[in-house]
Amino acid sequence: MNKHVQIRNVPASKHRKLKARAASKGMTITEYVKRLIDNDLDKPTWDEIAERMKQLEPLELKETSAEMIRHHRDSL
Numbered sequence: 001m002n003k004h005v006q007i008r009n010v011p012a013s014k015h016r017k018l019k020a021r022a023a024s025k026g027m028t029i030t031e032y033v034k035r036l037i038d039n040d041l042d043k044p045t046w047d048e049i050a051e052r053m054k055q056l057e058p059l060e061l062k063e064t065s066a067e068m069i070r071h072h073r074d075s076l
Contacts, residue, residue: 015029018032018033
């Protein structure tokens with residue numbers, strides 16, 4: 001079942017900008033905001049990223065990051 005979300009106290013300038021952006025994409029404000037929400041929720045949070053990183057095995061590198069940067073700069 002779909003739920004409703006109401007956003008109160010949106011400044012007129014922000015509402016105009018939302019309306020213009022939605023219109024430029026041939027969408028209603030509701031469709032545009034739903035797309036913004038979908039795009040945001042499709043991305044992991046920083047906490048989720050940190051947790052994933054903790055589960056990764058450490059990398060064994062042949063050179064330090066400073067050496068890698070130096071080699072890259074020297075090749076330019």
